[in-house]
Amino acid sequence: MKSITHKWLKIAGVILLVYVIAGGFLFDVPALPVVQQSIRNIYFHVGMWFGMMFILLISLGYSVRFLLYRLPEDDMKALSAVRTGLLFGTLGLLTGMIWAKFTWGAFWVNDPKLNGAAVGMLVYLAYIVLRGSVEEEDKRGRLAAVYNIFAFVLFFVFIMIIPRMAAASIHPGTDGNPALSVGDLAPEMRKVFFPAMAGWFIMAWWLYSLLYRSTRIDHKISELNNN
Amino acid sequence: MQLSEVKAFIWKDVLLEWRQRATIGGVVLYLISTVFVAYLTFEGLADLRTWNALFWLILLFTAINAIQKSFMQENESRHLYYYTLISAHGVINAKMIYNALLMTVLGLAGLLVFLMFMGNPIASPGLFLVNMILGTIAFSSVLTLISAIASGSRNNFTLMAILGFPLVLPLLLVLIRVSGMALEGASFAAASPDLLVLILLICITFILSNLLFPYIWKE
Numbered sequence: 549m550k551s552i553t554h555k556w557l558k559i560a561g562v563i564l565l566v567y568v569i570a571g572g573f574l575f576d577v578p579a580l581p582v583v584q585q586s587i588r589n590i591y592f593h594v595g596m597w598f599g600m601m602f603i604l605l606i607s608l609g610y611s612v613r614f615l616l617y618r619l620p621e622d623d624m625k626a627l628s629a630v631r632t633g634l635l636f637g638t639l640g641l642l643t644g645m646i647w648a649k650f651t652w653g654a655f656w657v658n659d660p661k662l663n664g665a666a667v668g669m670l671v672y673l674a675y676i677v678l679r680g681s682v683e684e685e686d687k688r689g690r691l692a693a694v695y696n697i698f699a700f701v702l703f704f705v706f707i708m709i710i711p712r713m714a715a716a717s718i719h720p721g722t723d724g725n726p727a728l729s730v731g732d733l734a735p736e737m738r739k740v741f742f743p744a745m746a747g748w749f750i751m752a753w754w755l756y757s758l759l760y761r762s763t764r765i766d767h768k769i770s771e772l773n774n775n
Numbered sequence: 776m777q778l779s780e781v782k783a784f785i786w787k788d789v790l791l792e793w794r795q796r797a798t799i800g801g802v803v804l805y806l807i808s809t810v811f812v813a814y815l816t817f818e819g820l821a822d823l824r825t826w827n828a829l830f831w832l833i834l835l836f837t838a839i840n841a842i843q844k845s846f847m848q849e850n851e852s853r854h855l856y857y858y859t860l861i862s863a864h865g866v867i868n869a870k871m872i873y874n875a876l877l878m879t880v881l882g883l884a885g886l887l888v889f890l891m892f893m894g895n896p897i898a899s900p901g902l903f904l905v906n907m908i909l910g911t912i913a914f915s916s917v918l919t920l921i922s923a924i925a926s927g928s929r930n931n932f933t934l935m936a937i938l939g940f941p942l943v944l945p946l947l948l949v950l951i952r953v954s955g956m957a958l959e960g961a962s963f964a965a966a967s968p969d970l971l972v973l974i975l976l977i978c979i980t981f982i983l984s985n986l987l988f989p990y991i992w993k994e
C-alpha cells in the first residue's frame with residue numbers, strides 16, 4: 549500500500565514539473581521594469597530554496613531522533629537529507645546568480661541575504677567534512693547530529709535577525725524572509741508558482757529517499773564485508 | 776549539576792592553565808605576533824574600517840586557538856574519571872565560563888597590544904569595551920561546543936576552524952558593526968538593538984550547549 553502511494557506521488561511530481569517547465573517558459577508574465585522576462589526564474593530559484601529548507605528541516609528532525617533513539621537508520625536519513633539539501637542549495641545559488649547577472653548586473657553582489665545563503669552552504673559542507681573525519685559509527689552519528697542541531701538553530705536565528713537589522717537588502721522579501729510574500733505575486737503567475745513549489749518538494753523528497761536507500765545499501769555491504 | 780562542582784571544575788582549569796604555562800604563553804605570543812605582523816604589513820593605522828576588521832580577525836583567530844584545547848588538553852582516561860565525578864552540564868558550563876574568562880583576559884591584553892602598535896582611534900571607549908567583552912563571551916560560548924565536537928574527530932585542528940567559522944561569521948558581522956559605531960563615537964542607545972542581539976545569542980548558545988553536550992560527553 550505504501551509503495552503505491554509513493555508511486556502516485558512520484559508520477560504527480562513528474563507531471564507537475566513538466567507542467568511547470570512548459571508553463572514557466574510559455575505562459576504570459578507581467579512585464580515589469582528591470583525584471584522583465586527573467587521573473588520566470590521565480591518558479592525555479594524560489595523552488596530550489598524552499599526545497600532546500602524543507603529537506604534540511606527533515607534532516608534536523610532525524611538528527612534529533614537519532615540522539616533520542618540511537619538508530620543508525622536515522623543518522624543515514626539525516627545525512628541523505630543534508631546531501632539533497634546541498635544539491636538544492638547549489639542549484640538555488642546558481643539560478644540566483646544567473647538572475648542576479650541579468651537584473652543587478654553581476655553574478656554576486658555583497659548583500660546580507662546572499663552572504664547568509666553562502667554561509668549556510670559552508671555550514672552543511674562542514675557537516676560533511678566532520679562526518680568524514682570520525683571513524684567510529686555511533687560517535688560519528690552523535691557528533692554530526694549535535695553539530696546539525698547547533699548549526700541549524702544558530703544559523704536560522706541569524707538568517708532571521710541579520711537581514712532585519714542590516715541596511716537595505718536588494719534581494720526581495722521583507723522582514724528577513726528571504727522569499728516573496730505570495731500576495732505580491734501576479735494572479736496569472738500563481739497557477740504556475742504553486743504547482744512549482746509542490747513539484748520541487750516532491751522532487752526533493754524523492755531524491756532524498758533514493759540517496760537514503762543507496763546509503764543504506766552501502767552500509768549493509770560494508771557490514772557484510774567486515775564480517 | 777551543582778554550583779560547587781562547576782566552581783571546582785573552573786578552579787581545576789585555572790590551576791591546569793597555570794601549571795602548563797607554555798600553552799597559554801603560546802596563545803599570548805600568537806596574539807602579539809599577529810598584531811606585529813599586521814602592524815608591519817599595514818604600516819600603522821590604515822583607516823577606521825581596516826583597524827576594526829583587523830582587530831576582530833585577530834581576536835577571532837586567538838579565540839579559536841585558545842578554545843581549541845578545551846577538550847584536547849587532557850587525555851581520554853582523565854575525561855572518563857571526570858565523567859564519574861561530575862555531571863555533563865557541570866562540565867560544559869564550567870568550560871564555557873572558564874573560556875569566557877580566559878577570552879576576556881586575552882581580549883583585553885590583545886586590545887592593549889593592538890592600541891600600542893596600531894594607534895587609538897576609539898571615540899566611545901565604554902561602548903567599545905562592552906561590545907568587546909560581549910563578543911569574547913559569545914565567541915567562547917559558540918566555540919566551546921564546537922571544540923567538544925572537533926575533539927572527537929581525527930583532524931581536529933582543521934575541523935575546529937571549518938566548523939566554527941561559518942557559525943561565528945554572522946556574530947562577527949554584528950560585533951564589527953557595533954565596534955565600528957563605537958569607533959565613530961556612537962552612544963549606547965544607538966547600539967542597544969545590536970547589543971541585545973548579542974546577549975540573546977549568548978543565551979541561546981548556553982541553552983543549546985546544555986541540551987546537546989550530554990550526548991557528546993557520554994561515550
